[in-house]
Amino acid sequence: MRPNIHPEYRKVLFHDTVANTYFLIGSTVKTTQTADYEGKTYPYMTLDVSSASHPFYTGKQSVTQKDGRIAKFNKRFKRQEK
Numbered sequence: 001m002r003p004n005i006h007p008e009y010r011k012v013l014f015h016d017t018v019a020n021t022y023f024l025i026g027s028t029v030k031t032t033q034t035a036d037y038e039g040k041t042y043p044y045m046t047l048d049v050s051s052a053s054h055p056f057y058t059g060k061q062s063v064t065q066k067d068g069r070i071a072k073f074n075k076r077f078k079r080q081e082k
């Protein structure tokens with residue numbers, strides 16, 4: 001590797017503010033904040049969504065549309081059989 005061209009790789013503390021969960025992950029993200037975690041000080045970054053709060057990973061996914069447009073149309077204008 002060429003010297004002085006790669007970003008600094010270090011442990012960074014990520015905080016999912018929705019689920020109030022902390023992740024300690026190696027990263028090259030640049031941040032000015034620091035936080036103490038388990039007795040050590042790490043660079044600190046907040047997240048809006050992570051695997052701890054995203055509906056796909058938590059299994060709390062909601063279905064927004066049960067019927068398609070055609071099914072709704074057929075249900076609404078169903079022919080009445082004689």
